[in-house]
Amino acid sequence: MKKEKKMKLSLPEEELMNSGHLACQGCGATLAMRYVLKALGQKVALCIPACCWSVIDGPFPYSSLDVPIFHCAFETAAVSASGVKAGLEMVGDTETTVVAWAGDGGTFDIGIQALSGVAERNDDIIYVCYDNEAYMNTGIQRSSATPYGAWTTTTPVKHFKDRPKKDMEAIMAAHRIPYIATASIGYPEDLFRKTKKAKEIKGTRFLHIYAPCPTGWKSRPEDTIKLARMVVQNATFPLYEIEWGEKYTLNIKLKEKKPIADYLKIQGRFRHLTEKEIASMQEEVDKKWQRLLSLVNSK
Amino acid sequence: MKKVIMGNHALSYGAMLGRAQVISAYPITPQTQVVELLSEMCADKTLDAKFIKVESEHSAMAACLGASLAGARTFTATSSQGLTLMHELLHWASGGRLPVVMGNINRAMAPGWSIWSDQNDSLSQRDTGWIQFYCCSNQEVLDTVIQAFKVSEKLLIPSMVVLDAFSLSHTYEVVDVPEQEKVDAYLPPFKPQIKITPDEPHAFGGLTSPEHYFELRYKLQKDMEKAPALIEETGKEYEKMFGRYLGLVDEYCCDDADIILITSGTVGSTARVAAEELRQEGIRAGNLRIKAFRPFPFETVRNIVKGAEKIAVVDRNISYGHHGMFYEEVKSALYGHNDSLPVFGFIAGLGGRDITPSTFKEITNYALKKKKPEEEIIWIGVKR
Amino acid sequence: MKKNKQAQKIVFKSEKDVPLMPMSIGTMLHNKTGVWRNIKPVIDLDNCIQCGICWKFCPDVSIFVEDEWPVVDYVYCKGCGICAEECPTKCIAMVEEEK
Ligand SMILES: Cc1ncc(C[n+]2csc(CCOP(=O)(O)OP(=O)(O)O)c2C)c(N)n1
Ligand code: SF4
Ligand code: SF4
Ligand code: SF4
Numbered sequence: 001m002k003k004e005k006k007m008k009l010s011l012p013e014e015e016l017m018n019s020g021h022l023a024c025q026g027c028g029a030t031l032a033m034r035y036v037l038k039a040l041g042q043k044v045a046l047c048i049p050a051c052c053w054s055v056i057d058g059p060f061p062y063s064s065l066d067v068p069i070f071h072c073a074f075e076t077a078a079v080s081a082s083g084v085k086a087g088l089e090m091v092g093d094t095e096t097t098v099v100a101w102a103g104d105g106g107t108f109d110i111g112i113q114a115l116s117g118v119a120e121r122n123d124d125i126i127y128v129c130y131d132n133e134a135y136m137n138t139g140i141q142r143s144s145a146t147p148y149g150a151w152t153t154t155t156p157v158k159h160f161k162d163r164p165k166k167d168m169e170a171i172m173a174a175h176r177i178p179y180i181a182t183a184s185i186g187y188p189e190d191l192f193r194k195t196k197k198a199k200e201i202k203g204t205r206f207l208h209i210y211a212p213c214p215t216g217w218k219s220r221p222e223d224t225i226k227l228a229r230m231v232v233q234n235a236t237f238p239l240y241e242i243e244w245g246e247k248y249t250l251n252i253k254l255k256e257k258k259p260i261a262d263y264l265k266i267q268g269r270f271r272h273l274t275e276k277e278i279a280s281m282q283e284e285v286d287k288k289w290q291r292l293l294s295l296v297n298s299k
Numbered sequence: 300m301k302k303v304i305m306g307n308h309a310l311s312y313g314a315m316l317g318r319a320q321v322i323s324a325y326p327i328t329p330q331t332q333v334v335e336l337l338s339e340m341c342a343d344k345t346l347d348a349k350f351i352k353v354e355s356e357h358s359a360m361a362a363c364l365g366a367s368l369a370g371a372r373t374f375t376a377t378s379s380q381g382l383t384l385m386h387e388l389l390h391w392a393s394g395g396r397l398p399v400v401m402g403n404i405n406r407a408m409a410p411g412w413s414i415w416s417d418q419n420d421s422l423s424q425r426d427t428g429w430i431q432f433y434c435c436s437n438q439e440v441l442d443t444v445i446q447a448f449k450v451s452e453k454l455l456i457p458s459m460v461v462l463d464a465f466s467l468s469h470t471y472e473v474v475d476v477p478e479q480e481k482v483d484a485y486l487p488p489f490k491p492q493i494k495i496t497p498d499e500p501h502a503f504g505g506l507t508s509p510e511h512y513f514e515l516r517y518k519l520q521k522d523m524e525k526a527p528a529l530i531e532e533t534g535k536e537y538e539k540m541f542g543r544y545l546g547l548v549d550e551y552c553c554d555d556a557d558i559i560l561i562t563s564g565t566v567g568s569t570a571r572v573a574a575e576e577l578r579q580e581g582i583r584a585g586n587l588r589i590k591a592f593r594p595f596p597f598e599t600v601r602n603i604v605k606g607a608e609k610i611a612v613v614d615r616n617i618s619y620g621h622h623g624m625f626y627e628e629v630k631s632a633l634y635g636h637n638d639s640l641p642v643f644g645f646i647a648g649l650g651g652r653d654i655t656p657s658t659f660k661e662i663t664n665y666a667l668k669k670k671k672p673e674e675e676i677i678w679i680g681v682k683r
Numbered sequence: 684m685k686k687n688k689q690a691q692k693i694v695f696k697s698e699k700d701v702p703l704m705p706m707s708i709g710t711m712l713h714n715k716t717g718v719w720r721n722i723k724p725v726i727d728l729d730n731c732i733q734c735g736i737c738w739k740f741c742p743d744v745s746i747f748v749e750d751e752w753p754v755v756d757y758v759y760c761k762g763c764g765i766c767a768e769e770c771p772t773k774c775i776a777m778v779e780e781e782k
């Protein structure tokens with residue numbers, strides 16, 4: 001072999017997630033966990049409600065993670081974490097970072113009440129939503145995070161999802177919590193930095209991580225990272241931070257915003273869309289993007 | 300120290316003396332004074348606890364579960380709609396072996412909206428794997444909360460301390476509030492061996508295949524079966540320290556009774572007044588008040604009713620399409636042991652309709668007249 | 684790292700061995716997910732620039748660094764193809780698994 005050279009690792013080498021887990025090939029949710037744990041380190045406790053991750057981790061008496069997990073009820077991730085945090089503090093552990101780790105269904109839909117309560121009280125937890133844009137655990141049903149136009153088993157192609165994805169960041173911003181960030185597994189260093197930053201803040205911190213799902217999106221497993229990059233570059237899922245519900249910062253500036261068509265084309269869930277429908281979706285993305293730019297520039 | 304307090308405050312004092320560390324609750328009539336007093340206690344540091352003021356009962360229980368898993372002693376209180384909203388999480392508590400203690404004020408279920416007493420809220424949670432205590436006085440409420448922490452933490456099974464709406468929750472009675480040091484001596488701090496901590500990472504409650512689920516539930520039942528003896532033991536210990544015995548049941552003149560009125564909750568005191576009056580009229584009546592509904596004290600009940608000629612079970616609840624729920628339990632306790640003893644099932648007082656001594660006289664007269672029950676349910680007080 | 688971790692299957696012979704609550708007491712490393720694979724990544728180290736990208740994007744933690752070079756852990760690699768797709772020099776080939 002060639003000359004001595006160091007392997008370049010842009011993230012810490014230590015792994016808190018082990019091989020042998022039960023995720024499908026090319027699962028984005030799994031990478032989200034791997035990166036977040038790299039940033040948080042071992043002194044964390046996770047609350048995971050029903051979602052793919054309650055399967056990925058592995059069945060009793062096993063776990064794929066080297067950190068403790070409370071597998072909690074579907075709708076309770078946020079407040080379970082508040083409870084764990086309060087409990088740990090009362091038994092003298094003030095250091096452990098408590099993380100609620102939920103899917104989009106557990107966040108946008110059934111868990112939104114508990115999450116809103118936690119955010120309104122500004123309980124000291126990190127809430128991570130890994131977003132695969134549907135209920136995957138139960139077999140790809142629509143959630144309110146499913147984007148307009150997408151096929152799911154409850155939005156068949158003849159009646160595809162005809163409402164836009166819920167704007168969760170706006171909802172969280174309305175709670176005036178200290179930190180909100182969007183991230184994508186296509187940008188691990190950005191996700192790593194944001195998780196580190198979140199760790200140092202007290203109060204409710206909300207990370208929304210875009211995590212492609214080859215099984216549910218009918219995409220090729222090897223395209224997972226590509227999709228997670230394209231979604232950012234075409235501004236469908238821009239990367240930004242919001243502090244105290246007011247200060248917006250855009251993290252990845254787009255010199256040239258890519259059209260969404262290429263991104264849609266490599267996902268089976270959008271295959272039925274006509275040119276016209278894609279054009280109107282493009283218009284929506286453009287409008288949303290402009291709205292975000294004006295929020296970023298308003299301060 | 301003797302204090303005149305309402306039943307709801309007896310719950311709060313129980314939680315305070317038990318040194319609950321995390322409290323999470325949501326207000327509902329007729330429970331509100333429980334959380335109001337606890338909020339004050341936490342605010343003025345009479346109680347060193349974190350009070351998570353959640354947006355629903357569902358979240359209240361979820362927060363308690365998380366805190367309990369972290370190794371903290373946890374307490375909540377609710378009633379009726381609030382309790383039933385928690386239902387899924389009640390299973391989570393027992394299955395996760397998290398010894399949360401909860402006060403529940405018995406209030407009838409809507410619709411129509413009712414804030415008055417009946418037991419369908421707590422009894423419809425009977426198969427959730429919680430220990431259930433039904434109390435008859437404010438003193439008993441306070442004492443039972445302290446005992447419940449002890450029993451629950453020993454067995455790692457959650458407990459519900461139940462009291463009637465208004466007739467206890469809002470009724471002021473003289474209560475002996477024990478000294479903190481003595482309670483501390485009775486109830487050591489909660490120190491679970493296994494808890495959620497990064498120092499020894501476990502994943503709790505993961506996917507469980509048919510290969511293991513059955514054994515987990517077998518173990519829960521086996522531990523539940525240890526509860527009757529433990530309740531008696533901790534009740535005797537309590538008596539030694541505080542002069543009040545806390546048992547599975549409470550009996551009144553059952554030894555020589557021809558007819559035993561079986562009741563639960565405050566209705567027990569009414570039954571006693573009736574039994575006394577009946578005795579003056581020459582009818583040997585007794586009262587057996589069942590305090591621990593789960594686990595059901597089968598043996599104790601069997602032994603007490605042994606000499607009786609008739610049993611009348613009075614339920615302030617109903618399992619639709621079946622019977623009153625205490626009636627079901629008493630019959631199942633006697634089945635195969637005392638099959639010839641006639642057991643009459645009465646339903647009275649749903650939705651807070653009064654149950655008075657004369658209700659019990661009516662019940663007694665009915666039972667004495669008939670050889671054996673002719674109806675599945677004998678309704679008392681329905682306008683027909 | 685993972686080499687010194689417990690990779691055994693856990694067997695409970697009786698209910699007495701089962702913990703009170705369902706809780707993990709071992710890793711998933713006994714689950715050799717390499718058998719899921721139809722195609723496998725093969726790295727041509729001659730063209731490798733040691734950028735670490737394949738290591739970074741593996742969802743199965745199945746590329747590790749040995750003596751500063753990427754090595755595929757075929758015991759666990761599920762064959763998703765992400766590493767090959769993302770490698771900037773295209774020096775990872777996905778080849779048919781011989782079965
Ligand atoms: C109260 C309740 N309702 C429904 C379910 C069934 N259920 C389990 S996971 C899930 C969907 C999870 O979707 P999401 O949160 O997006 O996570 P994903 O599976 O996509 O990772 C549903 C509906 C449940 N476990 N609990
Ligand atoms: S269904 Fe999707 S999110 Fe779930 S494990 Fe498979 S790839 Fe991952
Ligand atoms: S094929 Fe997939 S699982 Fe295998 S090493 Fe490459 S990225 Fe990892
Ligand atoms: S991605 Fe390709 S070039 Fe980079 S380290 Fe891996 S094999 Fe080498």
Ligand SMILES: [Mg+2]
Nearest residue numbers: 103104134135
């Ligand atoms: Mg999802």
